[in-house]
Amino acid sequence: MNNLQQHNDTMARVQQGLNQRYRNEKRFRRVGLSAIMSGLIFVSFLFITIFANGYTAFQQTYLKLDVVFDPALIAPLGMTDPDILSAANYGGLVKAAMREMFPSVTSRREKKTLYKLVSTGAVYQLREMVMLDPALIGTKKSVWLVADDDVDMLIKEHIDLNAVESDRRIKNNQLEWIRLLQKNGRVEKRFNSTFFTAGDSREPELSGIKGAVYGSFFTLLICLAIAFPVGVAAAVYLEEFASKNRWTDLIEVNINNLAAVPSIVFGLLGLAVFINFFGLPRSVPLVGGLVLALMTLPTIIIASRAALKSVPPSIREAALGVGASPMQTVTHHVLPLAMPGMLTGTIIGMAQALGETAPLLMIGMVAFIVDIPGGPFDPSAVLPVQVYLWADSPERAFVERTSAAIMVLLAFLISMNLLAVWLRKKFERRW
Amino acid sequence: MQFSTLILVLLCFMVLAYYLGRRRSLNLVSGRVRDLHSLPSYYGMQTALWCGIPALLLFVIWVSFEGAVMTGLVVEGLPSEIQNLPVERLNLVLNDIRNLAQGNIVSRTVDETMQKASDHYASLKKISHTALFVATLALATMGGLWARQSITHDQRARNRVEKAINFFLVSSSSLAVFTTIGIVLSVLFEAIRFFQQIPITAFIFGLEWSPQTAIRADQVGSSGVFGAIPLFAGTFLITLIAMVVAVPIGLMSAIYMAEYASKKFRDLAKPILEVLAGIPTVVYGFFAALTVAPFFRDMGASLGLSVSSESALAAGVVMGIMIIPFVSSLSDDVINAVPQSMRDGSYGLGATRSETIRQVIMPAALPGIVGGVLLAVSRAIGETMIVVMAAGLSANLTANPLEAVTTVTVQIVTLLVGDQEFDSAKTLAAFALALVLFVITLALNMIALYIVRKYREQYE
């Protein structure tokens, strides 16, 4: 009965400590849950911040002016020759329209601040209208013109009107004029199509992401064209053909290490090899794609190897058994079965490449490029670099454009990831 | 665009060659495939390879050396006083010539020599491109025709094609090794040039970093100071802050996911956390600079502390957030690798979940978690965009997280972005820093991968 006593003693002690232990248990559990929750809160906070800052960029303020297409200003001799028309003084038209609307503004300084309400891009808008339809010359027409970014910010209520006037980008007299325009229904927010159809610009209201999107597209195209075949080939070799020797060991170690090398180092590699050694031009998607291909290779190789590993050996034996060569076995049977997994890995690698910035800074893809690139040999920016450039710009209006560009970037990334998830789900196969 | 056209034409040639080769092999045996050594498609592929590969090689070699050769020719054509300019000035001139030839904006007034040189350049370029077109396509045609002609019924086409594919496979997998070599060489060479100008001890042990060398010799403060200790300290500080944020949160999330969460919760929360891992670092950088840094600054101000608007704290915290999913997914793997029998043993004795986790699973998983944390540290050290956008540029030697510090990666970016001359210590310093960065992260990765592998073997 010695043991029974001992047992009873034990149970008494266990009961004694039980409450404390369950409290500890609960506390630990709460700590774990709050860790996850803080992660989730970070995600949502980040998205909310970006969205709250960015959604306004999809609208742009326009001002309605009654523009007189004065022939004296744009076609003085009655000539409608395109060369003359394109070089004409459309700025004068805008100024005249502004003066007419606010006849009380007379001093030079005030006039200058008045003209600032309209974006410099308004000139191109008018030019395009006239070039398209020369019959406009000599008529008067109400035109919605792009407002300056400061006006845009004011309308979107991003400007603190309680601040001292000298600290404000919008002065009191400008404010007065805008209020007047608003009262007359001459201020309107419209969908900001410029954002999707223009390249970069120093003026926020004229800047867009089209150039960067094209640049990203060409860069990814090059990256994919190199990284996918090479990555798959490397995976196939290592998984299906390579014998275990020093060289393959070295390759394995290298792949694992490259996967963890800081991306900026790849940028330096690109700078030293592709630009300085081979003399390829700076800032072009070709070099960017090459660098990113080297960077994403490990990701693709590792994913492809996992996909190949999941193909059961019985399939290979069956093919070899009917007399297929090892190469035929791989190309006819193993590769098609492993392809969904490889594609998933590749898409994830491409998503990684799409979001990468640092190595591209090294190869000069930070240049200010207005033109929309026509191919992988044209200088261009890419989306994340555009984000970086705009984030550095002091204008308040670039904050919302940066956030909007991030939203576009994230939309691309998330859809790529969803595609990968969908692929994995659709072709997932249990052997 | 021209190059793309050429490549497309070449691809068309290859397709054509495939069909020609295939048809010829069939014609040779009048359609009786049995009499051929290999399937007709292999003869086609063989022909296509002969058509495409030599031509492509020519193309690549041509494009790689075109720039250098043309520059040489243009320089020869320049007046001797320009030829004798120092290298960096000459490069600027050449840049302008190129820009002029492409019709871009040029930074100087265009004089007659410039115009002539640029015309020369443009004409050379035109000749070169035309010659490239002709040579490549001629080579492709010849290769294809020769291969087609050489087809016989007992030619071992399959073996040859497979050999070619095998060669491609081997070289693809060897690319990883060459990439590493390329990184080491490209960084090492420039770093050695740097150390020829600045003694290595001054670099590693120097306490002051001020890389601004003067462009003209007569400017004040013309010699930069390259003591990297403040950079290492700044990197260390930010990494430390990031780890303080990421390790507890990441580890506890992984524990909760692996040991407590219901399947439903896991299926929901895990992808959301993984979203954090997929967000580009430039977004985190923007987030840090726009939201987190001002937040810390205002909070510090309300507490009576002076917090720099580029504080190490903001950059570190945001970097920590970025690394959370990294730590959590690595720990998750490691925790799941602890055998169920360990848990059973502990539960069988009446331990609660938290007791089991803290006293059995954690000790068992520790090596793996340490490996994962080392990988995370290496990632934090090499992270660039967050610190470029949110940390400062001034190299303060401080342990105060509320002040601005700078990091190795920030300095690499600042030194290399913009116009650069490849022989100033300022530019070369970036490569020396990159060498340090590469060596440190490489060492961390090696150790981490070794630990993780040992850990896995233990439970396999």
Add this chain to the structure above:
Amino acid sequence: MEEIVNQNGAVTEQLDAATDAEIDMRLVRENHRSETVGEMTVDDPRMICRNVDVYYGDKQAIFNVSLDIGKNQVIAMIGPSGCGKSTFLRCLNRMNDTIDICRVTGVIKMDNQDIYDSRLDVVSLRASVGMVFQKPNPFPKSIFDNVAYGPRIHGLSDSDTHLNEIIERSLHKAGLWDEVKDRLDQPGTGLSGGQQQRLCIARAIAVSPEVILMDEPCSALDPIATAKIEELIDELRENYTIAIVTHSMQQAARVSQRTAYFHLGKLIEVGETDQIFTAPRHKLTEDYITGRFG
């Protein structure tokens, strides 16, 4: 058929004294399903199981098992692989709780209390019903810490000397003391397989349980280590109630007083070990004992 009815009648009678009306209702309702042959009950039970069903998700793994575990006895559970004997064993200290999809119905009583009652605490249950597993699973800690783990988490020792005492006593009882007394600070994983398993037994004993469940404790061991463990089980019987799952009929015959034969999740026959091995009553038991399948 008649015998089964009698058997069930006996069960009901036996339970009447100890259970409430609810269980009786269950028994009446489900009597017709029990097909077990032999003496399910004993005079001095330590644990009483009635109508235990176990489900993994939609799949039922245990069908209507009723069985008593006798005090200071060794009961062996035998049967072909996948027959549910381990699953049943794990019900006895609610180890199945750790599997999300596992669901247990029926009644398992200890000290007149349903162990699946929500009021009962699983931690204290496992402190009184210890478990030894198929594969030796010492924690990656020192030998001392392995044995000290249970006493520490349950707060059983008042002082270091007390803890040392508990550990020495447990290792003595597990017959391991002489082999390890000089290297208590070395990792438990460094011991041989048989020693590891005895370490696990010592670990279980250290919390002074009343019942020890053993899930094929010798299946990963060589014959000599197995013999040592069997010897140990026989010694432990004096102070502990032991339920052992084994796939070796010889082992069951050697160590146990009662034997239960499981087949496809059902308890086919239970009785004195001698009787089961010499004169099985059920055809399936006989086939298994004589080696016609397994």
